[in-house]
Amino acid sequence: MLQNFGYLAPKSLAELYAVLKKNSGKAMILAGGTDVLVNLHNGCMAPTTLVDIKKIAELGGIKYDKKNGLSIGAVVTCVEVAENKDVIKHYPLIAKAVGEIGSPQLRNRATIAGNICTGSPCADSSCALIALGASLELSSADGVRTVFLKDFFIGPKRTQIKPEEVLTRILVPADMAGANFGMNKLKRIKGHDIALVSVAVAKTDKVMRVGIGSAAPTPIVTKDLAPNASLKDTLAAVAAVAKPIDDVRASKEYREFMINDYVEQIYSDLFNGKGR
Numbered sequence: 001m002l003q004n005f006g007y008l009a010p011k012s013l014a015e016l017y018a019v020l021k022k023n024s025g026k027a028m029i030l031a032g033g034t035d036v037l038v039n040l041h042n043g044c045m046a047p048t049t050l051v052d053i054k055k056i057a058e059l060g061g062i063k064y065d066k067k068n069g070l071s072i073g074a075v076v077t078c079v080e081v082a083e084n085k086d087v088i089k090h091y092p093l094i095a096k097a098v099g100e101i102g103s104p105q106l107r108n109r110a111t112i113a114g115n116i117c118t119g120s121p122c123a124d125s126s127c128a129l130i131a132l133g134a135s136l137e138l139s140s141a142d143g144v145r146t147v148f149l150k151d152f153f154i155g156p157k158r159t160q161i162k163p164e165e166v167l168t169r170i171l172v173p174a175d176m177a178g179a180n181f182g183m184n185k186l187k188r189i190k191g192h193d194i195a196l197v198s199v200a201v202a203k204t205d206k207v208m209r210v211g212i213g214s215a216a217p218t219p220i221v222t223k224d225l226a227p228n229a230s231l232k233d234t235l236a237a238v239a240a241v242a243k244p245i246d247d248v249r250a251s252k253e254y255r256e257f258m259i260n261d262y263v264e265q266i267y268s269d270l271f272n273g274k275g276r
């Protein structure tokens with residue numbers, strides 16, 4: 001049974017900051033609601049007030065320019081991201097990753113910011129964005145700070161965001177525009193499902209990084225690798241950060257095997273068959 005809770009829908013950022021300050025620790029942000037509403041029904045969350053941010057125009061929009069890169073607003077849905085021409089042209093890895101989230105119905109509703117803020121180790125967008133070196137703009141009445149996505153996660157479903165803060169924009173650096181990429185997601189079924197493991201590689205002529213989901217308490221990324229790093233060095237960098245566990249969905253050994261297999265597959269594709 002649902003417990004009682006209040007509902008507020010501020011129409012501006014200033015109003016949102018005031019609401020979050022007044023209800024600090026008791027309010028929960030509602031974006032697409034695909035995660036929040038399930039958890040409310042299950043009784044896993046019990047906020048006093050839900051703060052719906054979808055009516056805040058300042059949180060919309062996808063912007064791209066050569067100097068600053070890509071900026072995605074907090075209420076932009078996964079479908080809007082996947083269909084955006086700048087995302088498709090300059091950051092196709094992001095379009096691929098959001099296309100992996102749930103079903104078409106879910107992607108029409110869910111936001112990419114909400115996917116990150118769940119703090120889930122298997123969030124599909126996090127795995128790709130972390131490989132692209134993305135950062136997050138976190139805002140509150142006290143000001144704005146920017147944190148790298150790789151530093152945002154502090155444990156399973158735990159992030160750095162403070163009770164009075166909101167993730168306002170996702171920022172992807174200009175120097176990763178046009179990155180060559182590959183992404184594989186292992187699921188229990190052919191249809192939509194959360195990842196048993198996922199691997200995303202982003203490579204430019206300056207750097208290569210591997211982002212990995214469901215392989216540690218948080219989404220993880222390798223150190224920056226040289227763009228011509230050998231497969232052996234790439235696998236060693238992955239092994240240095242990946243710490244998968246046994247759980248009801250897969251064993252540690254199976255996860256380790258599939259992470260390596262996916263890295264080899266993607267490496268082979270990126271380096272014209274030299275990986276295998």
Ligand SMILES: Cc1cc2nc3c(=O)[nH]c(=O)nc-3n(C[C@H](O)[C@H](O)[C@H](O)COP(=O)(O)OP(=O)(O)OC[C@H]3O[C@@H](n4cnc5c(N)ncnc54)[C@H](O)[C@@H]3O)c2cc1C
Nearest residue numbers: 029031032033034035036102110111114115117123124167
């Ligand atoms: C059937 C089903 C299938 C799913 N499949 C997948 C899948 O394949 N892959 C996957 O990665 N996920 C999956 N999910 C999880 C979920 O749908 C996604 O994580 C979704 O992207 C969450 O976005 P949302 O806008 O709905 O977030 P919400 O549910 O609104 O919010 C999620 C969390 O983020 C917080 N939040 C949201 N926006 C902000 C913000 N701007 N600032 C601060 N905090 C914020 C909320 O308070 C809440 O804690 C699935 C869920 C369901 C129900």
